Amino acid sequence: MRGMRILGFAVLSLLLSSSAYVLRVAANPDAPLSIYLTESVNATVETDGVHSLCGPWNVTGNVTIKNGAPEVASDLWVPLYLGGVPSGYYITALTVEESPSYASVTQESAPNWVINTYPAAGYGDPAAMTWVHITELRPGDRVVLRYVVNGSRMSACPPIEVSESIYPEKIVDGQSQQISLNLTIDTTLPSVSVRVRKVLPADNKAGDGWANAANNPVFTDGGTPDAGGTSLSADGKSLYWTGDGSWPDNWFTVTAGSPVHLRNAKIQGTPDLSEVGGSTQKIGMGTIFVQFHYGGTLTGNYVGYVYSVGRADLETQKEQGTKKADSWTEAAVFYDTSGTFDYEVVRASVWATTGRDPGTGLISGTNQTSSGSPLASVGPGEASTSYRHPSSPYNFTYSGVPKVWASFRFRIQRDEVNGWWNYTGSINGENSSGYSVYVVREKIWAVRGYLVKARKEVRGNGTSNVVCVTVELHNVGEWPTPYVEFYDLVPAGFAANPAATEGNMIFRPLSMLAQDADPGGSPPDYSLKTNPTGYSSGYVWKSYPIPAPQRGFSDWFAGTGSGNARDEPVVLANGTTVHLHVYPVDDSTVNVNGTDRAEGSTFTVYDGQPGETNFTVSWVQDGISGGGKVVISAQGLYPNLNMPIYNPVVVHYCLQGSGDYNVSDVYVVGVDPRNTLDASAVITPSAGVALGASTPEPLVAAVVLAAAALEALLLRWRSRRG
Numbered sequence: 001m002r003g004m005r006i007l008g009f010a011v012l013s014l015l016l017s018s019s020a021y022v023l024r025v026a027a028n029p030d031a032p033l034s035i036y037l038t039e040s041v042n043a044t045v046e047t048d049g050v051h052s053l054c055g056p057w058n059v060t061g062n063v064t065i066k067n068g069a070p071e072v073a074s075d076l077w078v079p080l081y082l083g084g085v086p087s088g089y090y091i092t093a094l095t096v097e098e099s100p101s102y103a104s105v106t107q108e109s110a111p112n113w114v115i116n117t118y119p120a121a122g123y124g125d126p127a128a129m130t131w132v133h134i135t136e137l138r139p140g141d142r143v144v145l146r147y148v149v150n151g152s153r154m155s156a157c158p159p160i161e162v163s164e165s166i167y168p169e170k171i172v173d174g175q176s177q178q179i180s181l182n183l184t185i186d187t188t189l190p191s192v193s194v195r196v197r198k199v200l201p202a203d204n205k206a207g208d209g210w211a212n213a214a215n216n217p218v219f220t221d222g223g224t225p226d227a228g229g230t231s232l233s234a235d236g237k238s239l240y241w242t243g244d245g246s247w248p249d250n251w252f253t254v255t256a257g258s259p260v261h262l263r264n265a266k267i268q269g270t271p272d273l274s275e276v277g278g279s280t281q282k283i284g285m286g287t288i289f290v291q292f293h294y295g296g297t298l299t300g301n302y303v304g305y306v307y308s309v310g311r312a313d314l315e316t317q318k319e320q321g322t323k324k325a326d327s328w329t330e331a332a333v334f335y336d337t338s339g340t341f342d343y344e345v346v347r348a349s350v351w352a353t354t355g356r357d358p359g360t361g362l363i364s365g366t367n368q369t370s371s372g373s374p375l376a377s378v379g380p381g382e383a384s385t386s387y388r389h390p391s392s393p394y395n396f397t398y399s400g401v402p403k404v405w406a407s408f409r410f411r412i413q414r415d416e417v418n419g420w421w422n423y424t425g426s427i428n429g430e431n432s433s434g435y436s437v438y439v440v441r442e443k444i445w446a447v448r449g450y451l452v453k454a455r456k457e458v459r460g461n462g463t464s465n466v467v468c469v470t471v472e473l474h475n476v477g478e479w480p481t482p483y484v485e486f487y488d489l490v491p492a493g494f495a496a497n498p499a500a501t502e503g504n505m506i507f508r509p510l511s512m513l514a515q516d517a518d519p520g521g522s523p524p525d526y527s528l529k530t531n532p533t534g535y536s537s538g539y540v541w542k543s544y545p546i547p548a549p550q551r552g553f554s555d556w557f558a559g560t561g562s563g564n565a566r567d568e569p570v571v572l573a574n575g576t577t578v579h580l581h582v583y584p585v586d587d588s589t590v591n592v593n594g595t596d597r598a599e600g601s602t603f604t605v606y607d608g609q610p611g612e613t614n615f616t617v618s619w620v621q622d623g624i625s626g627g628g629k630v631v632i633s634a635q636g637l638y639p640n641l642n643m644p645i646y647n648p649v650v651v652h653y654c655l656q657g658s659g660d661y662n663v664s665d666v667y668v669v670g671v672d673p674r675n676t677l678d679a680s681a682v683i684t685p686s687a688g689v690a691l692g693a694s695t696p697e698p699l700v701a702a703v704v705l706a707a708a709a710l711e712a713l714l715l716r717w718r719s720r721r722g
Contacts, residue, residue, distance in 0.1 A: 031421035032069035032340050033412060035078065035306060038062050039297045039426040043158045045440045048282060049166030052440075054157035059149040059298050062097075065134065066142035069310075069340040073412070074136045077110050077307040079118075079129035082147065084300025091149050091299075094130060098144035104135040105143055113409055114307050117346040117373050123305040149299055160194070160254075160292055160428070161186045162440045166285075168453075170445035170677055171271055172477050173280075174211075175575075179267040179444070181223065183241070183288070186259035193251035193293040195228075196241040200267065200286040203237075209276045209283030209446055210269060217269025217285070227260035228252030239265060251293065271446035280447045280674050288440035294426040303422045308412050310341040316350065316406040319393070326399045328352070330366060331392035332406035336378040336385045342418040344374035347409035348389045352402040366396050377413060445674060450548055451477030453677040454486060454666040457556075462626070466497055466656050470629060471666050472554045474648040475546040477675065478575070480636065483514060485527075485670035487540040494536050494657030502526065503653035507541060508619040509633055512649045515542040524653070535664075539653075542670070544645050547636025549575045550613050551647045554631045560584045560624060562591070570634060572611035580605070580615075582632070584624045590617055592632070602635065619650055 043057035063080060067073050085091045099105045110131040118126040134143055165182045185194055200219065204212040219239050222230035229245030232238065241262055243250030254260050271283060313335040321327030332350040336343050349369040354361035368391040376387045389406070396402075413419040428438045453474045461468050471488055475481050490496070496503035502524035507513045515527040528540040551571040558564050565583035572578060581593050588599045597603055599620045606612045614635040621628030633646035668676050 030066075030068055030423070031416045031419060032067075033073050033306075033308060033420035034064075034066050034068060035303055035420065035422040036062070036064040036066070037080075037297060037301065037303050037422065037424040038064075039299060039301070040428050041158045041160065041298065041426075041438045043438050045157070045162065046443065047162075047164045047440055048443045048445065049164055049169050052157070052163055057158055061147045061149070061297070061299070061301060063132075063145040063303065064142055065137065065145075067137040067139055070139050071310055071338060071340055072136055072138050073308045073310055075307075075309050076134040076137065077114050078132045078134065079110070079123075079126060079304030079306070080132065080145075081124050081128060081302050081304060082130050083128060084297065084302070085149050089149050091147055093147070094132070095146050096143065097146045098142065099134075100138065100141045100143075103137060103141075103143065104133075105145075106133050107131065108133050110307075113347065117371070117409075117411075119305050119373060124302070126304065129304050147301075158438065159188045159298055160192060160290060160438065161188075162196075162288060162290055164288070164440070164442060166442075166444060168476075168677055170447050170451055170675070171269075172451055173271050173273045173446055173448040174478065176268065176270045178220070179217075179269065179285075181262075181265040181267060183262040183265070184259050185254050185290075187254050187256055189256060189294055189296070189298075191253060191255045191295075194254050195243070195248070195251050195291050196262075197247065197289045197291075198239040198241075198265075198286060199289065200237045200269075201284055207275050209271055209273060209281075211272035213270065215268075217267050219265065220268050221264065221266035223262050223265030225252075225260065225262045227254070230262060230265070273446055273448045278448060280445070280449060280672075282443040283446045285442040285444045288442065290428060290438045290440065292426075292428045292438075295424075296426065297424060298426045302424055305414070306420055306422065308420060309410060310338040310343070310412055312343065312408075312410060313337050314406055314408050316404045317393070318352070318402065318404040326397050327395065328398055328402055329393035329395050330368075330402075330404045331394070332389040332408070333392070334378065334387040334408045334410065336380050338380050340380070340418060342377060342379035342413040342415050343410045344413045345376045345378065345387050345408060345410045346374050347371040347407070348375060348387075349407040350389050350392065350394065350404065351406075352396065352398065352404045354398075354400065354402065356403060358403075358405040363396065363398050363402055366394070366402070368394050374411075378410075379413075379418060447477055447675050449477055449479040450475050450481040450546070450671070450675050451677060452481060452484060452546070452668050452671055452675060454668050455554075456488065456666045458661060461623075461654060465658050466654060467494075467661060468503075468652065468654040470554075471651040472631075472648050473543065473546065473650070473668070474551060474554075475548040476551065476677070478549045480545045480547045480638070480645070481671055481675075482545055483670060484543045484546060484668065485540060486543070486666060486668045487538055488651075488666055489532065489538045489664040490536040490655060491657070491660070491662045491664065492534065492536055493659050494655040494661065496537075497654050497656035502529075502539075503655055505539075505651070505653035506619070508631060508650050508652075509616060509646045511644070512543050512546075512646055513541065514544045525651075536657075539651075541651060543649055544641075544643070545638050546647045546649065547634065547638075547645050548647060549573070550634035550636055552615055552618075552631070552633040553580075554629060554648055554650055556627065557584050557624065557630055558627050560586060565591075568632070570605070570615065570632070572606060572613040572634075573636070574611035576611050578605065580632070582630065584620060584628070584630055586620075587622045587624055588620055590620055590630055590632070592617075614644075616646060618646065619652070621652070 039061045046053045096105050115126040163184045167180045171177045201208045218236040219232045230241050231245035240247040315333045317331040319329045352363045352366040370390045378387050455472045457470045505524035507525035526539045527542040530538040532538045550573045553568045567579040597617045602616045618631040618633045631650045638645045
């Protein structure tokens with residue numbers, strides 16, 4: 001926050017007093033005459049948990065000059081530096097938003113005597129300032145000035161950045177789902193105090209895309225912050241992230257280059273797309289309201305050295321010599337008669353004339369003027385509350401009776417207790433509803449239909465420098481997918497092991513491979529092999545449609561026997577979720593709910609009952625006694641070909657190499673991207689193989705797809721197998 005200074009004025013003849021006016025301020029504790037420069041961000045950012053879009057935003061600057069003293073402050077000159085606006089932005093004209101009816105508030109050039117006594121250091125160049133002149137402010141009154149900084153570079157974002165990630169990034173219409181939320185606050189400013197309130201959509205609000213029900217959606221967990229604390233409102237509709245989690249309590253601090261995170265807040269909700277037209281689309285997931293304080297301005301604008309005056313008296317004195325009639329002395333004294341302000345005297349003059357006009361008939365040698373910044377400081381209640389002109393008493397000779405005149409220019413001292421003070425800072429406060437005007441509007445994809453989810457695991461197989469890759473494809477939606485193409489990339493330095501069978505590549509269930517590069521031999525089972533630049537190779541698989549809502553599972557088991565059993569959730573054809581009690585028996589058998597099932601066999605859950613669904617033991621990984629994968633797929637029907645289709649499908653193959661295995665994303669293509677969840681990839685490295693950076697490259701994706709399109713005609717369709 002910033003400050004102000006004082007204007008001196010000329011005093012005529014023998015004695016003259018002047019009233020000064022001072023500002024009063026609402027905040028505590030503040031100087032008697034207080035000047036505030038605050039800037040706030042007005043911004044709306046939209047995010048879908050992956051991308052953020054910064055729309056038009058601006059900075060509003062408010063300059064408040066307030067008199068908190070029991071006296072009047074007069075002749076205020078307030079210098080504002082408004083040249084701190086970044087390139088690509090523009091500032092509106094300074095406007096007067098509030099002022100007393102008796103006061104004149106104008107923008108004009110400051111008098112030379114103000115500029116000439118402006119402090120040399122720390123307050124900028126007076127000539128570069130915009131000067132605002134206020135004639136007077138009575139006790140308790142204020143003047144409010146305003147400017148707005150707008151950006152022409154609308155892609156730029158505010159200096160307080162709020163980013164969000166959510167998982168899953170897409171949710172299925174009509175299903176109650178848990179959403180995990182992560183928030184990150186970052187800044188380009190040195191240090192900012194922040195607090196955050198996230199509010200979910202209200203219950204039973206028509207047209208919002210959420211089912212009309214109590215507590216839908218609702219927070220179930222406030223997450224874990226690495227700065228400050230969190231709490232939830234009593235109704236679970238609001239999350240508070242503050243210094244200690246209470247609202248509207250204290251703040252947590254964010255510094256430049258050190259973002260703070262809130263991780264794993266949980267929301268439970270059921271979308272209802274019938275409210276918004278029934279089709280796959282983004283729906284609102286609430287609003288984040290961000291409040292912050294910053295001990296400076298966002299633009300670099302500031303208040304310079306303010307001038308103002310208050311009550312003061314001055315006295316001129318003359319005395320005739322007792323021995324010589326033409327011998328005279330002149331003197332001038334300044335008195336601080338304010339009950340509040342300390343003054344700085346910046347100019348003092350005393351002179352004598354032959355007549356009644358102070359501007360004519362100057363008696364030679366009597367004009368004595370001193371100036372400084374300041375000459376002296378004078379305060380009420382001090383041992384001495386007066387200041388005598390440095391030349392007083394000054395002796396001169398005049399044969400008549402001279403008229404003596406005096407002038408003092410003074411200013412209220414920059415002092416937070418007995419003077420003026422400026423306070424500058426940026427704040428993003430609250431509007432009339434109690435919310436900050438810096439908001440982040442959140443949306444999430446609600447999917448009606450199919451929703452493809454991919455997962456990739458890279459694990460060591462116990463042999464040095466060998467890793468095995470498993471890619472799983474699930475449809476977690478409510479409708480079957482169309483044909484699905486997906487592919488994986490083999491990092492440089494790695495190759496299929498054994499090479500002749502592409503690392504013993506398998507695709508399960510095999511009948512789901514719609515296009516096969518080598519239908520006569522199995523394994524390997526893929527649709528296309530490519531050689532993208534920067535990689536050892538690439539594989540493309542084309543799958544028949546994946547059914548829904550029925551869904552099986554793919555999971556890792558630590559070994560064989562009932563001691564390694566898991567309760568695996570599966571979804572039946574009517575959308576009901578049930579659990580299967582499963583454990584591996586050997587390399588080709590699993591036990592399901594107490595019955596041994598061979599690899600490739602089919603069994604029925606809810607036989608003859610609503611929701612009856614067939615499941616197939618798609619794969620039991622060889623060597624499972626030491627740990628391995630089990631895949632049980634739910635069976636659906638593809639009417640076009642009158643064939644069974646399965647959910648999920650799985651690919652598995654092994655590679656040999658050394659160095660970093662860059663975990664390339666699993667790209668899912670050939671389906672509507674709105675209905676595709678981003679793939680996840682994990683690695684458990686083996687000896688000699690380390691985890692490298694993720695290398696999802698759209699260019700590589702384009703190369704693989706182009707190659708697939710060019711070679712598709714050369715490939716033979718796999719005949720359906722039993």
